[in-house]
Amino acid sequence: MTKNDPILCVKNLRTELALSSGAIEVVRGVSFSVNKGETLGIVGESGSGKSMTALSIMRVLPRPIGRIAGGSIRLDGRDLVQLTESEMTRIRGREIGMILQDPHTSLNPVYTIGNQVIEALQINQQRGGLLEKAISLLKKVNVADAARRVHAFPHQMSGGMKQRVVGAISIAGAPKVIIADEPTTALDVTIQLQYLELLEQIQQETGTAIVFITHDLGIVARLCHRLVVMYAGRIVEEGTVDDVFNAPSHPYTVALLNSVPHVDRKVDRLYAIKGNPPALHEIGTGCSFAPRCPLADTRCKTVSPPTVPGKNHGQGHFAACWKTGEMA
Amino acid sequence: MSRRALRRLPLVPILLLFLVLIIPAFLATWIAPHDPYISNLRARLQPPVGFGGSWDYPLGTDRLGRCMLSRILHGAKYALGISMVGIAIGAILGTALGLISGYLRGWVDVIIMRLVDITFALPSILLALALAAISGPSLGLVVLVVVFVIWGFFARQVRAETLSLRERDFVARARVAGASGGRIVLRYILPNIMNTIIVLATLQIGVVIILEATLSFLGIGIPRPAPAWGLLVADGRQLIVSNWWISLFPGLAILLTVLSVNLIGDWLRDWLDPKLRQA
Numbered sequence: 001m002t003k004n005d006p007i008l009c010v011k012n013l014r015t016e017l018a019l020s021s022g023a024i025e026v027v028r029g030v031s032f033s034v035n036k037g038e039t040l041g042i043v044g045e046s047g048s049g050k051s052m053t054a055l056s057i058m059r060v061l062p063r064p065i066g067r068i069a070g071g072s073i074r075l076d077g078r079d080l081v082q083l084t085e086s087e088m089t090r091i092r093g094r095e096i097g098m099i100l101q102d103p104h105t106s107l108n109p110v111y112t113i114g115n116q117v118i119e120a121l122q123i124n125q126q127r128g129g130l131l132e133k134a135i136s137l138l139k140k141v142n143v144a145d146a147a148r149r150v151h152a153f154p155h156q157m158s159g160g161m162k163q164r165v166v167g168a169i170s171i172a173g174a175p176k177v178i179i180a181d182e183p184t185t186a187l188d189v190t191i192q193l194q195y196l197e198l199l200e201q202i203q204q205e206t207g208t209a210i211v212f213i214t215h216d217l218g219i220v221a222r223l224c225h226r227l228v229v230m231y232a233g234r235i236v237e238e239g240t241v242d243d244v245f246n247a248p249s250h251p252y253t254v255a256l257l258n259s260v261p262h263v264d265r266k267v268d269r270l271y272a273i274k275g276n277p278p279a280l281h282e283i284g285t286g287c288s289f290a291p292r293c294p295l296a297d298t299r300c301k302t303v304s305p306p307t308v309p310g311k312n313h314g315q316g317h318f319a320a321c322w323k324t325g326e327m328a
Numbered sequence: 329m330s331r332r333a334l335r336r337l338p339l340v341p342i343l344l345l346f347l348v349l350i351i352p353a354f355l356a357t358w359i360a361p362h363d364p365y366i367s368n369l370r371a372r373l374q375p376p377v378g379f380g381g382s383w384d385y386p387l388g389t390d391r392l393g394r395c396m397l398s399r400i401l402h403g404a405k406y407a408l409g410i411s412m413v414g415i416a417i418g419a420i421l422g423t424a425l426g427l428i429s430g431y432l433r434g435w436v437d438v439i440i441m442r443l444v445d446i447t448f449a450l451p452s453i454l455l456a457l458a459l460a461a462i463s464g465p466s467l468g469l470v471v472l473v474v475v476f477v478i479w480g481f482f483a484r485q486v487r488a489e490t491l492s493l494r495e496r497d498f499v500a501r502a503r504v505a506g507a508s509g510g511r512i513v514l515r516y517i518l519p520n521i522m523n524t525i526i527v528l529a530t531l532q533i534g535v536v537i538i539l540e541a542t543l544s545f546l547g548i549g550i551p552r553p554a555p556a557w558g559l560l561v562a563d564g565r566q567l568i569v570s571n572w573w574i575s576l577f578p579g580l581a582i583l584l585t586v587l588s589v590n591l592i593g594d595w596l597r598d599w600l601d602p603k604l605r606q607a
Contacts, residue, residue, distance in 0.1 A: 058504050064434065086508075093506025100504070105497035110519040119515070123506045169505055 006033035007209050008057070008096075008177050013071035015049075015056045018064075024280045025069065026052045028233035034177065037203065039210040041220040041241070043256070044230035047277050050213045053230070054179050057211075058098055059088045076176065094124055097170035099180040103163035103187070107154035113138075113165045114150030120172035137168045140205075142198055160191035164198065171202060178202075179211045184219065196223050217260050221245060226316070229253050232278055232288035239310050239317030249310040249319035249327065251293045287321070295323040338595045341588035349585045352404035360398035361385075364555045367392035376573050388573040390563055396573065399555035400581050406556040407585065410467070411536040414474030419529050421475065422482025427513050429483065430490025441487070444480040452477045453542065460548035470540055470549050477539060478532050485528055489521045523600040530593035534586040541582050557582050 015027035027049045034040045042050045055061050057073050059080060073080040075095055080088065092098075100106050108116060117134040126133060131150070138146035141164040154162055163183060170178055180199065184192040196219065203210055212224055220227050220241065227244055229237040229252065237250040248254045258271040275292040287305045290296040300322055308324050310317030352359070361384075368389070375381040376388040376396075387396040429440040456473045463469060490513075493499060499516050507516070537557075543549030544558030552559060557578045564574025 060500065060503050089506055089508050091506070092504055096504075098501075098504035100497055100501050102497055106501040108498045108502070108516055108520075111515075119507075120505055123511075166501065169501070173506065 005036055007036050007076060008211070009033040009072075009074040010053070010057065011072045011074070013053065013056060013073065014069040015052050015061065015066065016069045017052075017062070017066050021281065026233050026280060027056060029071070030230070030233070030235055031071075032228050032235065032238060034209045034211055036176075036209055037207045038226065039199075039203065039212055039224045041224035041227035042211060042213045042230060043215060043217065043220055043227055045215055045277060047232075047280075048230040049233040050230050051181055052233075054098070054181050054211070054213055057179060058092060058096060059083075059085075060092075093120065093170075093175065094173040095176055097173065097175035097178045099163070099166055099170050099178065099183040101182045101185050103159050103166055103183075106166050107162055109154055112151050112153055113157070113162075117150070117165065117168050117172065120169040124173035126172075134168075137172060138165065140171070140202070141165070141168045142194075143168070160187055160195065163187060163191075163195060167195075167198065167202070171206065171208075174206060175208060177209045177211065179213070181213045182215070184216075185214075192219075199223065217256065229256070232283060233280060234288065234320065236289065236321070237310070237319040239314055243310055243312060243314035243317040247310055247312040247314070247317075249308075249317065249324045250289075250321045251295050251323065251327070252289045253319075254327070255292075293323075295326065297322075336595065336599075338588075338591050341591040341595075344584050344588040345592065348581055348588075349404050349408055352401040353408040356398075356401040356405060360395070360401045362395035362398040364394060364399040364402040365553060367394050369393050373567075373571050375571075376577075379573070387577045388571075390560075390574050391567070391571075396560075396577055399560055400557070400578055403555040403557045403560060403578065403581070406550055406554060407537050407540065407582075410470055410474060410540050410550075411533045414471050414536050415478065415529050415532050417471070418475040418478040418532070419482050419525060422479035423486050423518075423525055425479070426483040426486025427490055427517060430487035431494055431509065431513050431517065433491075437487070440483060444483050447476060447480045452539070453546070456543055456548050457546075465543075465548050465551045467550060470543055473543065474536050474539060478536065481532065482525065482528060485524060486521060489524055490517050493517045493520055527593060527597040527600060530596055531590065533589040533593070537582060537586055537589070 010033065011031045013027055013030045014025060016023045016025050030049070030053055032040065042053065044050045052061070055066070056068055057080065061067065068081055071081065075091070080091065083091065107113065114131065114134050117137055118130045121130050121133055135146045135150050138150060143149055143161060143164050149157070149161070157165070184195050187195060199210060200223065202208065212219070214220060224241055226238070226240050228235045229244070229250065231252050237244060237248070237253045244253060245257065248257055255271070255273045259273065261270055273292055278288055278291065284301070286301040286303055287293070287296070290300040293300065305320045305322045307318050307320050310319055311324060311327060370393065371385065371389050372391060372393040374385045374389040377383055377386050381388050385395050385397070387400065389395060390399070425440050429437045452473055455476065456469065459469055459472070494517065499512055502512050502516050540549060540556070541558030541561065544556040545562040547562070549558055550556040560578035561575045561582070564571065568575050
């Protein structure tokens with residue numbers, strides 16, 4: 001197999017949450033794929049459906065209100081949507097790992113970290129010399145003094161160290177894909193960079209694919225090969241990092257990039273997108289960004305936009321917009 | 329245990345508990361001055377020391393001339409045994425059902441919680457009376473009633489904590505790391521509610537001892553001639569005006585045991601609660 005084989009392929013994924021006010025679609029037909037050894041960024045603001053997409057892939061949507069309403073999630077050819085819960089339990093950790101946002105609450109407070117890394121190894125059917133294996137895993141994620149730290153409890157460690165331990169747990173099963181849901185948001189800026197370097201290092205060593213969910217465009221530029229931009233449960237733009245950053249082809253992406261502060265540009269007021277993301281139960285037929293979009297016309301507000309090639313016609317660069325052609 | 333917590337240790341209740349319940353329960357055979365079952369008809373209704381009695385029978389004797397002190401010391405076995413066995417079974421049953429209820433939710437949850445409501449609504453004394461009418465009073469019956477009365481407290485509390493724990497990040501992390509439902513319940517939820525279970529069990533000891541005494545007093549608990557405390561109190565009921573000591577001393581044993589157990593339970597709850605421990 002070459003590097004360009006898609007390992008994870010999400011097609012037309014639809015996810016619903018059944019609220020007391022009725023079911024709302026939080027993921028509305030999302031399709032993307034990740035190749036082996038590739039890092040895909042999923043960018044979007046809060047409520048854009050990026051975390052729900054991740055939870056759908058792991059099949060750990062909030063019970064009992066969340067459910068996958070349609071589409072397919074193919075991991076190495078197998079459709080995860082069709083699997084039973086017990087089959088899915090065997091997939092989690094072994095084939096797809098996940099790193100959650102807050103390291104401070106991601107570890108069980110009553111066990112030592114060694115105990116928890118060993119548990120992850122046991123889940124993945126490893127036997128014998130588990131303590132040594134746990135220590136070497138902790139060394140792999142750059143936990144200093146691993147042989148001693150293995151006996152420490154989570155509350156005795158810093159956030160950055162805990163997130164490394166969570167990383168060690170998620171690579172214990174040598175998964176083909178790791179989904180990282182804002183893993184650096186709760187960390188100090190200096191630790192963030194170290195952690196991103198660690199993820200890159202793990203990827204180089206194991207060839208695992210990474211799906212990196214974030215709202216930090218700086219991290220995307222630093223870490224990812226390709227990215228998808230999500231808005232209101234849909235993908236509005238997809239492409240390589242170079243294409244999307246140099247030739248953003250959806251007004252929302254343009255606005256996002258304009259909202260990033262630059263050290264070398266002096267501005268009085270930082271750019272902000274007017275208005276709020278739409279509440280998901282009041283989305284109409286047209287483009288969901290239309291109410292906030294400076295280019296929107298009547299067609300945008302009534303007819304769902306087509307998927308068109310990006311402005312510079314880069315390979316695999318697409319935007320869901322009526323106005324891409326008109327953008328300067 | 330920090331030095332500070334040690335200083336706050338409820339020493340008097342612990343001492344009392346050992347004196348009244350734990351030491352007698354294990355050592356009654358050796359420390360009791362008389363056999364609790366052998367009557368001495370020449371020494372019937374002897375008053376205790378200080379009220380005209382002698383050191384032969386420090387707490388006096390009952391209608392059949394049996395040594396009250398020996399009977400109370402031997403009675404501790406029943407109080408301790410029944411509360412330990414009853415609470416152990418009730419706690420295990422209640423915890424298991426509470427974990428299932430809180431983790432699985434849905435219709436399983438509804439059924440288990442309605443069962444709890446039913447056991448709380450059903451008067452336990454009435455149930456004991458009915459059961460005793462069918463099978464006759466026995467030790468097993470008392471344990472059964474105890475389990476029936478207390479399992480619901482455990483189930484409800486454990487379910488509530490499970491509901492909150494199952495939404496915690498480390499449980500979510502365990503799920504995405506491939507942990508099965510059973511593993512999550514046993515390794516991630518149960519150890520984190522152990523504190524609650526221990527405190528609850530301690531606080532139930534008082535309830536159970538009172539319940540056992542009540543059942544015995546009513547004659548549907550431990551069968552005679554066993555010297556259970558409730559039975560001893562019942563024995564002295566008709567003579568309470570003239571021979572008050574027959575009821576008073578077993579009653580005092582019940583009172584001191586329940587009081588000290590509750591004080592220890594309160595301290596344990598404070599000590600195990602990390603929020604209060606910081607203060």
